[in-house]
Amino acid sequence: MTTQQSADLPSQKSDATRALVTLERRDGIALVTLNRPDKFNALNYAMFRQLCAVQRTIAADRSLRVVILQGAGGNFSAGLDIASVTAKPSQVLGLLAKWLPGNANLAQRVSIGWTRLPLPVIAVIEGYCYGGGMQIALGADVRIASANAKLSVMEAKWGLVPDMAGLASLRAIMPKDKALELTMTARVLDGAEALNLGLVTRLADAPFEEACLLANELKNRSPDALAAIKHSTHKSWSASLRALLARESWYQIRLLFGSNFRIAASRERGKTDKAYRPRQRFW
Structure with a gap:
């Protein structure tokens, strides 16, 4: 499920022969990378499972101090790979099933799981950050985006409701009327508008380098x-x-x-x- 190797794996490898979510430890920093760049890091069923496995690994490692969450290939994530996930009914059931209504299912844990980690999580947002990708980024404590990033709570475009627990963060950072407008219209925002609405924390010309600077600053705190x-x-x-x-x-x-x-x-x-x-x- 996880790897200590670089996330920049050759894009021509199939999903069956590469880690779709990688974990690299860098002097107390956990670098987590969505690693399906040939599909703009669109989320298939295996990625949901691997994301949750990475969260468990990080939670168990008390030597880790900060998490940086990014996407490979210049995009965070284009959202749910609907064709892949719905190809097998068992995958849809695996994403949505839960023992109790108030518990988080697999689809929700990939977002809310970051909020439950006992260490700061910084999301680096470049390129596409749509739908399920936006829900995952909302689970981070800080979101650093490039000005030309494209962000959208996009589920309504496909006739769906946002159901990956991103609303838990969205309701804390945005007025209800603005959140409703974004989710109902599925409008695509650039980095500047996302910053103005509070959807991201800050903009940077080099978001990953900015995230590393912040991570090293946080490492100086208890x-x-x-x-x-x-x-x-x-x-x-x-x-x-x-x-x-x-x-x-x-x-x-x-x-x-x-x-x-x-x-x-x-x-x-x-x-x-x-x-x-x-x-x-x-x-």
């Missing part, structure tokens, strides 16, 4: 603090004030008694350059 900030923000954003206050206090207590708090304080005072310890498990 991994426990980053995990607490991310988890608390996602859990508390729409929660009651009482729940927010309780969660903040609980996480702060856990941080104060952790070794990474002491390391962070010493680093900021210039008394040590000691590396942080692996992230605590309780997130």
